[in-house]
Amino acid sequence: MPELVLPPRTRMTASRRAVVDAIGAHEGAFTVVEIFDVAREAHPALGLATAYRTVELLRRTGSVHPLGGGSYVRCRPDHHHHLVCVTCGGVEETELCAAPSDAELRKRHGFRAQGHELDIYGVCKRCA
Amino acid sequence: MPELVLPPRTRMTASRRAVVDAIGAHEGAFTVVEIFDVAREAHPALGLATAYRTVELLRRTGSVHPLGGGSYVRCRPDHHHHLVCVTCGGVEETELCAAPSDAELRKRHGFRAQGHELDIYGVCKRCA
């Protein structure tokens, strides 16, 4: 289970607890607004700006990863991808990640995604 | 070479030509604003809204694919991904696609992406 960690010198307050717990309980990709709606049930005074700020803190520690289009996923320790150089054959790892959203896969294919593997082909820095 | 095709009942005008040509000449991922800037050199009267509308037309025919975060790629005919069911082992294809942007890979890793392969694992519709 990946941990959801805040950066140093930050406090775990009731507002942040609500946001972190909502993310921890969520399956698959999420948007800040989705998390906000859930977190507000536990902590009705929560403001949307605080939800955005808390997700940003989690992103800084690498606890969550933006997929683009406003959606995020919790990062898993074993979740990384490969940059394969077509010139020298070298393989490098990257934590950069993007994949079709769970919602889109569900809607278009009835498919419930659990994880993915991504290999990117191109020319590495040394060969460029 | 993937074709850039407009939907039926649409006209190929000078404005659209400029946008389509700019996309055709572009390598890798692009944003609408980037394409707009290039297309406007060929057709200075071009409006930003028309650039957005034209990219949307190309998306409808599957000629380009949104990656999220506002960036797009031209779709290639051989560019599709796999949905692998962890229950029955079946493999389904999808045209849904997302990958880290070329710009991000370049900035973070000095890597020049050319293509990628993506396998998504989960539970298919029949097994759900």
Added chain:
DNA sequence: ATAACTGCAAACGGTTTGCAAGTCT
């Protein structure tokens, strides 16, 4: 002739920011 298309400017919606009040240590 007429349905499609255009640029413009205003509207929109998600995200960020400034700030004065409140809270944790």
Added chain:
DNA sequence: AGACTTGCAAACCGTTTGCAGTTAT
């Protein structure tokens, strides 16, 4: 006390839309 955090509302910015004039077929 003092740094950190909050919710609010205003600002921001990329994108979409309404519209009156123009163009392709």
